[in-house]
Amino acid sequence: MRRTFFLFLFAAPLLAQQSMVETAPPKGPAIVYPKDVILVKGAEPSASDAKTPLPEGGRIADDAYRNDYFGMTYALPRGLKQPFAGPPPSDSGGYVLVQLQAPEKTAVLIAAQDLFFSASAKTAADLVSYKKETLPSYYDVERPPAELEIAGHPFARFDYVSPVAGLHWFVLATEVRCHAVQFVLTGRDTKAMETIVGEMNAMKIGNAGAPACVRDYAAGANVLYRVEPVLTEHKFNRIPVRIVIDTKGRVKHIHFLAAFPQQAAIITDALLQWRFKPYLVNGEPAEVETGLVFGGAATKVVKAGD
């Protein structure tokens, strides 16, 4: 009896390993993997809690796009749908929020650029100007960057056209929580496009209750105590992180735009130990949102022409 028990102990790992061998079907019911589902992810977005709204957390419901992070409710233009969701946030701070399309209709792309992680712009107006400065020669400018107000918010607008394609682009950008939120309209019918611009006035955008956003707040003398995260695997990818610091100078919320899960765990452990000078508004401590970049290749990207 005792011998049987020992044999079982030795045999168990071997039996378990057999299912790893590809030359024979495993014992027991087969796991069938779902098709068209991304199960093996690269660097991906994550957050330290599930309740704090995130930029990528918007959704379409009742013919409107809602995004709690940006305080945004936008009624979809008639006839447009989002056939496919966009990609996850990028390690350069880019978000595709919504892509609205339909055959032969104006396409509407709503995107956001986290201005903490942009190499080319510190404001939404900068971003639009940069777009104009770097506009390839096969486009013609139709309307140089100019300010206007939409839905009670300052926007920068820039129009250009591709003569060969007969397609026009209207780019409209505003700033919310240190993000440039862009509406990019593409189509042949400029009247229809203007209608969509006009309808944007009905949109709600802006999150008045959000923490102040301050670029590079987590640097220099503002940091009272820090623990360096030591990455083990995947050391060289760029890891942009947004944090919210509470009124006592502790990290309250962490949002990874793109990190491997193990990286997120290691950086979270470190950041929760960091201490900051409280951010002051009119002499009173206030919550503040800022950005940090981790990873071995936090490469300074050189602006074209520099």
Add this chain to the structure above:
Amino acid sequence: MSRRIVLLTVLVSLLTVPLIAQSDPGVRGGAAGAGNALSSVLANNPTTILNFFNDAKARFQEIDSVAGAVAGEEGVGLGPRYNSRSCAACHAQPAVGGSSPFQNPQVGDATADGARNTVPSFITINGPVREARFPFFFNTNNPNGGVEDLYTIVGRVDASTCTSLAQPDFNFAISTNDIIFRIPTPTFGSGLIENIDDATLLTNFNNQQSNSFGVSGAFNRNGNDGTIARFGWKAQNKSLEIFAGEAYNVEQGVSNELFTQERPLPGEDRNTGLPSTCRVNATPEDHTNFNTTAIGTLSDTVQFAMFMRLLAPPTPSTTTPGGSTSINNGRSLFNAIGCNTCHTPSLTTSRSAVTPSLGQATANLFSDLEIHHMGTTLNDNVGQGDAGGDQFRTAPLWGLGQRIFFLHDGRTNNLINAILAHNSSGSEANTSSALFFNNLTTSQKQDVLNFLRSL
């Protein structure tokens, strides 16, 4: 009478609609626009380089057997597991160094020289050359992703003591959706790609950031030195030599100085490894040859890399298909709708210490060498380096006009289907591909297709 005319008109219009709609012009005929050495290599600059290229090309075409003793198969080290028996067998279209040919050599490889393999259902004579990977170890959620070689040497006249070695259970993998495929990447112009500095790629990356198409991208960085890797479907390999060494080991089963052991399947390697009876040869089977001089000293792996490095890029056609006006128009439209955001038309190489044609040259590769999220349709659930399951290197488009099969797994030979596959949940290419399908006219789409087939 008038009713008949109406019916006839409807019938005629129904029949002609497909003719009017845009279509893939198909594989561009005529002479292969690829396969030659770079011009400075042909000019033998520096002296003797042409000899190195010619020797490298011959080795690339050599057929391997287990001991090199089979007539006409003098390469040493095949197996014990393998996908095919020669580099050039798979890198063949439209010339040596290219991609999957019209006739799949893997069907014949299964039983060559007495081998007793079953040809898997996904390998067909008119289908693409394929390697298979199982994203997960069977019945677990543990990522695998390694190559599952199709065949073994069992039964071959030169298999020696290797009398029992099972093929992977492809039927089970298919039944559980635990299998994906990769086809050979063409290698023309690879030396130019190898010689593009990281700074150039970073500048291009920055220039992309103002795009209006929702494209971002990232680099697959080498885990050891942090620099940008660039070869393979997911840009997982840093250099041509690593690329060659890995392929020699994985695809033909030849151990070499970069990958020094005989290669078991990933699952085998978690258990007991390959049986000793199937580790027939001393290792590494491919190595530096100390007893010869000059070119003969080099290992096959070094020379495979040299061949790819010295291959000229493909030459596009200015007139075929569709004529120069259509091709030029297509190029402009390709740029206008943002395809060039990822498929960067050209990048400049650094100074070269190898040969003048590789130095400060314009590489018209149509790739940014970045990895991009391609969404659920193209996702293969294989992670390689920093690339996740749905992230792929922007496939260089040079030479596309003479390619037969498209996308990483060769799932289509129709260019329109290939573009359509860019469109799915989570893809960075959604906006541009939707502009192609939704916002270009039929003749504009045809111009884009003609342009692509001219490359």
